[in-house]
Amino acid sequence: MPRFLVVLDVDSTLIENEVIELLADAAGSGRAVAEITARAMNGEVDFEESLRARVATLAGLSESVFGEVGRLVRITPGVPEMIAGVRDAGGRVAVVSGGFHEIIDPIAAQLGLDYWRANRLEVVDGVLTGELVGAVIDGTAKADTLIEWAADFGVPVAHTVAVGDGANDLQMMAITGLAVGFDAKAPVRDEADVLMDVRDLSQLLPLLGLRG
Structure with a gap:
């Protein structure tokens, strides 16, 4: 059986939340940031431009917000089972995210992920700069x-x-062996090889022949 490398998005995929929106709620910019996030995920605006605009609204927050937001994050159902199944078959599981290391690092360590990569927020003297x-x-x-x-x-x-x-x-879905749209927005629904609309990532295992 071939070994698989499974690479997941984080926000609204590995986890149930959009972390930038949780951070923005703490900054009082939640509604505006949620609107920008929705447009970015639907491909209506440039991602980097939208991310920098959203992050700018976080200026002035204490870095203690990372712990507060981290406690609000909920792992998507089926994630531990999916990771165990892939790892037991000799595979690896990773996440790459437009979100933030400050939140993802403890999640990745908790779940035992093999690789992870994300953006990093600037903090000076204990305060987010935006x-x-x-x-x-x-x-x-x-x-x-x-x-x-x-x-x-x-x-x-x-x-x-x-x-x-x-x-x-x-772009990563276009080059991968199998592109899975998970509770996906319109652009992804048009391009994915497989769509999963039930929020349970253990559904991935049968696709890989790891569970009947």
């Missing part, structure tokens, strides 16, 4: 990351699976 640090993880970066991790794992891209829900996932 800026990002380093290159933005956008659609192109997600695709490049999937290729990088497949090479590191020693599997062909044909043995990778990309799971996502928004326009920012389309």
Whole structure:
């Protein structure tokens, strides 16, 4: 049986939440940020431009907000079972996200993920500046990351699976062996090989021949 590398989006895929919206709620900009997020996930606006606009509204928040928001995050049903099934079959599970390391790092460690990559928020003297640090993880970066991790794992891209829900996932979904739209927005529904509309990621296992 081939080994698979499963690469998932995070917000509204690995987790039930949109972290930028939780952070924005704490900053009092929740409604405006939710509208921008919806437009970005539907491919109506440039992702990096939209991300920087949303992050700018977080300026002035204390870095303690990461702990507060982290406690609100809920893992999507079926995630532990999916990870166990893939790992037991010799595969690896990873996430690449337009979200933020500050929230994803503890989740990835808790779940025992093999790889993860995300954006990083700038913090100066314990306060968010409303800026990002380093290159933005956008659609192109997600695709490049999937290729990088497949090479590191020693599997062909044909043995990778990309799971996502928004326009920012389309480039990695276009190159993967199996593109899974998970409770997906319109652009992804048009391009995915398989659609999953029940929010249970253990459904991925039968697609990989790992559970009947």
